[in-house]
Amino acid sequence: MATFKKHIHAMTAYKPPLDGRDPQRHTLLDFNERTIPVSQPVIDALVEYVQSGRLQMYPAYGDIDQLIADYCGVKAEQVMITNGSDQGIDLIIRSSCEAGDQAIIPSPSFAMYHQCAKIENLDIIEPTYTREEGFPLQGVLEAISPKTRVICIANPNNPSGTSLSREAIAQILTAAPHATVLIDECYFEYSGLTVCDWVDQYPNLVITRTFSKTWGVPALRIGLVISCKANIQALLNVRGPYDINQLAIVGIRAALANPEYTQQYVREVMTQSKPMLEAFLASADIPFWPSDANYIWCFPKAHERINQALIAAGILVRPKADANGDIGLRVTLGTLEQTQVLISVMQQALTESEG
Numbered sequence: 001m002a003t004f005k006k007h008i009h010a011m012t013a014y015k016p017p018l019d020g021r022d023p024q025r026h027t028l029l030d031f032n033e034r035t036i037p038v039s040q041p042v043i044d045a046l047v048e049y050v051q052s053g054r055l056q057m058y059p060a061y062g063d064i065d066q067l068i069a070d071y072c073g074v075k076a077e078q079v080m081i082t083n084g085s086d087q088g089i090d091l092i093i094r095s096s097c098e099a100g101d102q103a104i105i106p107s108p109s110f111a112m113y114h115q116c117a118k119i120e121n122l123d124i125i126e127p128t129y130t131r132e133e134g135f136p137l138q139g140v141l142e143a144i145s146p147k148t149r150v151i152c153i154a155n156p157n158n159p160s161g162t163s164l165s166r167e168a169i170a171q172i173l174t175a176a177p178h179a180t181v182l183i184d185e186c187y188f189e190y191s192g193l194t195v196c197d198w199v200d201q202y203p204n205l206v207i208t209r210t211f212s213k214t215w216g217v218p219a220l221r222i223g224l225v226i227s228c229k230a231n232i233q234a235l236l237n238v239r240g241p242y243d244i245n246q247l248a249i250v251g252i253r254a255a256l257a258n259p260e261y262t263q264q265y266v267r268e269v270m271t272q273s274k275p276m277l278e279a280f281l282a283s284a285d286i287p288f289w290p291s292d293a294n295y296i297w298c299f300p301k302a303h304e305r306i307n308q309a310l311i312a313a314g315i316l317v318r319p320k321a322d323a324n325g326d327i328g329l330r331v332t333l334g335t336l337e338q339t340q341v342l343i344s345v346m347q348q349a350l351t352e353s354e355g
């Protein structure tokens, strides 16, 4: 007899298409990851830790909150590390909502918001992003009701790359003082957009960030939540004392001590690769969503053919349907060289599909 809650049995698992991905054989432009390996200081720190005979100890995080808070420009008491930002999203939704409450999740967006909202058996309202209008501000404001307990917004959004202004976020925070407004700044280092400086001003503002994307260590699983002190203290009641593994802490310490490697990569992606891919898409008449992140969601008519050509060339991108069911390719931006190869394969597939 099934003993779990009925709605949990009725759910489907979130299973990203990870099978067969291999950085030795593929250029991985399908998960918005960094496309270059971690720096030598990070590798050295990890190897040193593994060899130091300390793996049998439970994790101890030391001053990592302070280091991360300094990096984010907030106070240590306003930061909580998590097992990837996925865990932060889960803890925030769990701590805010009860079954039957309402979650507003502008869509399409990152799948974990839905997954966590479904675990809590919430009613989900999904105002839709559009390529022309971007973030559905009016739709979100109109959807807010006394039953709204959480509003999940990725800024910039995944898969569309759409961002919303600080003014729009302030409007939402003010319109829903009874709801947690989760602003997911997963791609902060690429977009430069943040509302971290508002955590004392808005007690309903909770921000997530991650070391998975720009900092290039998704395998280590470390993210963070930034909010006012009272919210962080409450969330610490829910997070386990060892949920983040020690290697993540070791890796991040080394990465934060050597930020140039990451900063240089961000510059290359945003000032070289991104404009180059945008110019190509515009010249090839391929519609795409304006993006403030390290990926572009584009809608070539011959998307299947292009995707097959990319796979044949060892380049993985992510097909994703928009709200109308039209399939676009979400393409992660990598180094300039990787983007040049990507464009030449796309160009060739286009030429062949026209011929």
Ligand SMILES: Cc1ncc(COP(=O)(O)O)c(C=O)c1O
Binding pocket: 031, 032, 083, 084, 085, 086, 087, 110, 154, 157, 158, 184, 186, 209, 210, 211, 212, 218, 222, 223
């Ligand atoms: C908007 C957004 N938030 C969060 C995540 C998850 O990041 P993490 O690896 O920190 O769990 C992703 C990953 O794709 C994402 O796109």
